[in-house]
Amino acid sequence: MxxxxxxxxxxxxxxxxxxxxxxxxxxxxxxxxxxxxxxxxxxxxxxxxxxxxxxxxxxxxxxxxxxxxPATGFRAGLTALQDRATTALDLLGAARLDPEELTPxxxxxxxxxxxxxxxxxxxxxxxxxxxxxxxxxxxxxxxxxxxxxxxxxxxxxxxxxxxxxxxxxxxxxxxxxxxxxxxxxxxxxxxxxxxxxxxxxxxxxxxxxxxxxxxxxxxxxxxxxxxxxxxxxxxxxxxxxxxxxxxxxxxxxxxxxxxxxxxxxxxxxxxxxxxxxxxxxxxxxxxxxxxxxxLAVPAVNTRQRTATVEWPVVDRIAEDGVLVWHIPLPGAVREDLDLIRRGDELVVTAGQFRRIVPLPSGLRRCTVSGAGLRDGELRIRFAPDPGLWPAGR
Known part of the structure; x- marks a missing residue:
């Protein structure tokens, strides 16, 4: 499909x-x-x-x-939630809501x-x-x-x-x-x-x-x-x-x-x-x-598969001692970009948009050493953490 x-x-x-x-x-x-x-x-x-x-x-x-x-699904979902939380509701002395009084x-x-x-x-x-x-x-x-x-x-x-x-x-x-x-x-x-x-x-x-x-x-x-x-x-x-x-x-x-x-x-x-x-x-x-x-709208080819959007990690340890994560962001402006590393997640903000993405497994054992925007692509440099990186790599 x-x-x-x-x-x-x-x-x-x-x-x-x-x-x-x-x-x-x-x-x-x-x-x-x-x-x-x-x-x-x-x-x-x-x-x-x-x-x-x-x-x-x-x-x-x-x-x-x-x-x-939305009303039907909302009422059914909240009614089921009340049924599962009966013990907690009784403990609090809360009155149950009737489905007829629920507004999405x-x-x-x-x-x-x-x-x-x-x-x-x-x-x-x-x-x-x-x-x-x-x-x-x-x-x-x-x-x-x-x-x-x-x-x-x-x-x-x-x-x-x-x-x-x-x-x-x-x-x-x-x-x-x-x-x-x-x-x-x-x-x-x-x-x-x-x-x-x-x-x-x-x-x-x-x-x-x-x-x-x-x-x-x-x-x-x-x-x-x-x-x-x-x-x-x-x-x-x-x-x-x-x-x-x-x-x-x-x-x-x-x-x-x-x-x-x-x-x-x-x-x-x-x-x-x-x-x-x-x-x-x-x-x-x-x-x-x-x-x-x-209206001459474009057709839809139901048999053609669209290439997936890749966020590749490039191994440059041998040359520069880092791994580089390439994230395509066409139209991004350097002044509107922000990056925050939080545990095993990276918070990326681009203009009015923000996304929290999990780091690939290899990058979790690294520290962020720098980032730059080039040709519509955000490139984040990760340096291996000696305490976490496998020996001999």
Whole structure:
């Protein structure tokens, strides 16, 4: 199964392109699932068919659309959590919340989408392609990094190694006179970790790529540059940049001449770094499958695999006595970069984006000796720690 994540700056026609891409793939005979998160059902408006509901909605041959309901999953998850934490709630004298009074908290829609994406990947041969209409780029990057961040928080709060002492918890509970964390809590944490890992694996899979949608303009140039940096920091791949709502040339309307020239300049600049496909402006907001079919969106090759983004570690011990970690960060500015080594993790900040990454095993036995940005690539130098490095290496 191939997964296509579509994002871009807000207002660039991201949802319309996602719907048109899914419809085009379905009409070519590819079994396609289109996922969305917008609470106002913009996907349904673009397709001309409401897609709100608890289950996926077939809207055309080989095309199913689903906008997961965050309320259902939120209520079910919190009810299950209350059931597992009954002992602690009773100890505190806390009153349980009824499912009918629960309102989804911020982030519930994102979690519902990630769960749907994971379930689609686990479904055997149900779909050949999943197209995901992500939020605008800053929110999309936060959403895609959410599984990894939640796993890190979960392991910090309930370290797996502490489960080795679970046989002692009843004894400790009697000695202390208070209930100890129940076995069910650790079992739930392990289950959540597996579910988050499965979602993380879908995002990191070599058959998952990101497609950017932006209007060719000065603001679009800035937004795409920032988004590309954020994607690179998270190791995500971009297959195509869709320049949307492009006015045809030449135009008889002299009032549009300046806009056309501006768009041409932006597209030419993008073509220096991206595989750019242009989608013409229809002269109206696309509504319904006929309008979507009129948009010349780029096709999706469900059989072609995209090369993974590598962060190689280069062994230069023989020449310079160091190992060098190469991290591609196109568009990064030296003044906006920051690095912090914290235990076996490296905190990398690039502009408005930040990522905490575990160090490869060899680099954990080293100290950071320097870093530099060169040709859109961050190169971090690690010197072996004599106390940890294997003798004779």
């Amino acid at each position: 191939r997964t296509l994540l579509i994002t871009g700056p807000g207002g660039a026609g991201r949802t319309t392109i996602a719907a048109a891409t899914a419809l085009t793939a379905a009409r070519e005979g590819t079994r396609t699932l289109l996922l969305g998160t917008d609470p106002t059902d913009t996907l349904g408006a673009a397709l001309g068919t409401p897609v709100t509901g608890p289950a996926p909605t077939p809207v055309a041959p080989d095309l199913t659309v689903w906008r997961p309901d 908290l911020p982030g519930a829609a994102e979690l519902a989408l990630l769960r749907a994406l994971r379930d689609a990947a686990l479904a055997d041969d149900a779909h050949e392609l999943v197209v995901v209409d992500l939020p605008p780029s800053p929110g999309a990057l936060a959403l895609l990094s959410l599984p990894g961040e939640l796993r890190r928080y979960l392991r910090r709060l309930l370290p797996p190694e502490r489960q080795a002492a679970r046989a002692l918890r009843p004894v400790l509970g009697r000695l202390a006179g208070v209930p100890m964390p129940a076995e069910a809590l650790y079992e739930a944490a392990a289950r959540w970790d597996l579910e988050l890992a499965a979602t993380e694996a879908v995002v990191a899979d070599h058959d998952t790529v990101v497609r950017l949608v932006a209007e060719p303009s000065p603001a679009g140039l800035d937004a795409v540059r920032a988004t590309t940096l954020g994607l690179a920091l998270h190791g995500l791949r971009t297959d195509v940049l869709v320049a949307n709502r492009v006015f045809p040339e030449p135009t008889a309307d002299t009032r549009l001449a300046g806009v056309v020239a501006q768009q041409r300049k932006a597209v030419d600049e993008w073509r220096e770094s991206y595989d750019v496909r242009t989608v013409d402006h229809l002269g109206r907001d696309p509504r319904g499958t006929d309008d979507l079919a009129a």
